[in-house]
Amino acid sequence: MPGLTIGDEIPNLEVETTHGKFKLHDFIGNQWTIIFSHPGDFTPVCTTELGLMAKYSAEFEKRGAKLLGLSCDGVQSHNEWIKDIEAHTPGCKVNYPIIADPNRDIMKQLNMVDPDEKDPNGFPTPSRALHIVGTDKKVKLSFLYPATTGRNMDEIVRVLDSLQKAAKNKVATPANWKQGEPVVISPSVTNDEAKKMFPQGFETKDLPSKKEYLRFTNV
Amino acid sequence: MPGLTIGDEIPNLEVETTHGKFKLHDFIGNQWTIIFSHPGDFTPVCTTELGLMAKYSAEFEKRGAKLLGLSCDGVQSHNEWIKDIEAHTPGCKVNYPIIADPNRDIMKQLNMVDPDEKDPNGFPTPSRALHIVGTDKKVKLSFLYPATTGRNMDEIVRVLDSLQKAAKNKVATPANWKQGEPVVISPSVTNDEAKKMFPQGFETKDLPSKKEYLRFTNV
Numbered sequence A, B: 001m002p003g004l005t006i007g008d009e010i011p012n013l014e015v016e017t018t019h020g021k022f023k024l025h026d027f028i029g030n031q032w033t034i035i036f037s038h039p040g041d042f043t044p045v046c047t048t049e050l051g052l053m054a055k056y057s058a059e060f061e062k063r064g065a066k067l068l069g070l071s072c073d074g075v076q077s078h079n080e081w082i083k084d085i086e087a088h089t090p091g092c093k094v095n096y097p098i099i100a101d102p103n104r105d106i107m108k109q110l111n112m113v114d115p116d117e118k119d120p121n122g123f124p125t126p127s128r129a130l131h132i133v134g135t136d137k138k139v140k141l142s143f144l145y146p147a148t149t150g151r152n153m154d155e156i157v158r159v160l161d162s163l164q165k166a167a168k169n170k171v172a173t174p175a176n177w178k179q180g181e182p183v184v185i186s187p188s189v190t191n192d193e194a195k196k197m198f199p200q201g202f203e204t205k206d207l208p209s210k211k212e213y214l215r216f217t218n219v
Helices: A024-028 A044-055 A057-062 A075-088 A153-168 A191-197 B024-028 B044-055 B057-062 B075-088 B153-168 B191-197
Strands: A014-017 A020-023 A032-037 A065-071 A098-100 A113-118 A124-126 A128-133 A139-145 A183-185 A215-217 B014-017 B020-023 B032-037 B065-071 B098-100 B113-118 B124-126 B128-133 B139-145 B183-185 B215-217
Touching: A020 A024, A024 A065, A032 A153, A044 A057, A044 A065, A044 A075, A044 A153, A044 B183, A057 A065, A057 A153, A075 A098, A128 A153, A139 A153, A183 B044, A191 A215, B020 B024, B024 B065, B032 B153, B044 B057, B044 B065, B044 B075, B044 B153, B057 B065, B057 B153, B075 B098, B128 B153, B139 B153, B191 B215
Parallel strands: A032 A065, A065 A098, B032 B065, B065 B098
Antiparallel strands: A014 A020, A014 A098, A032 A128, A113 A124, A128 A139, A139 B139, A183 A215, B014 B020, B014 B098, B032 B128, B113 B124, B128 B139, B183 B215
16 A cells, blocks of 8 residues: 555545535545545445445444545446445435546545556556544544455444544553443553543553553543 | 555565564465564553454464564563563463564565654654465555554454455455355356356345346355
């Protein structure tokens, strides 16, 4: 995945979408944004993914996060395809914009090109990439899944919860963490600082090294 | 995440690990391999992650997959730290090797540098990167999580199941798919081919476009 990565600001590209033309920074505003690409319209995995993204859109909205899709097909194709998506996932409205990228330029600048797949004409196709962008318009986390593996909406919600937690407090989330479970205090926080920062208290794990780095709290 | 990506062969580097020195290709052999890096020994999230990797190692073994960790600390530090990991996750043995990379060279070649974090001395640190490598020694899937978000072992098992399914059959797995659920037939397979390839039958979804691309089967 050469190019755009964690810590980089999303370039302020003008994009054509199923919701009209806009600049990426205007769309993002100061909200968390999930930008996800998919190999092509009228393809099986993508249809299930975009349907579930719509099904989960209330979860993302609750977290103040916007959704933005991308594939290299045109707006008209996207609009026709949305009918299939909504028919396959009944009760779901694809209420987020999908970028049209027929010139395959946006996907390059957003680092969403599949290095391992070509379309039937030999042109590069978008990967199953996903960037979570923070309110500062910087990439916070990226997935790169191959064309054959559909993404997991629950994992996207889980990592968004983690990123939002870490953006508000000096904490990180342990392996397999889910919303509501204890978090760990960042190593950069001293014990004295932690006492002030976390008046609710924290539990320091007693480890063989006797180093006090594994400190759990609830925020 | 510049550098090594999906479709690339893992470079055949000689590495020093908690299980001695070996070359990466010798270690991988013809098995699926999960190579994962972590920011540092004696840090909170990593301790929970490596413990859970050990706890899930039977799941990975069942799927014929090997595990290989990496951080830029030395072997002695890794060995001391393993005592903490095993104390924190009781009943778990860290039975997989952890690469020592004090010169920070391996992590660069494996594309596991965190572009957004530095250690207290200003040196680059490994990211929470993870590559799943196929039996052909090529990268099949990559995650890039920030230091503050621990990974999800269930998602790693899920995507491994998907990759193995797709490697054996001309299928892909839909969004949120789990082992045992129906898969979709790849768009490159014609209906006539599908009838021969999937004698168990398949169900073609009736969609508004009348295009027959969403075909579910069980393999």
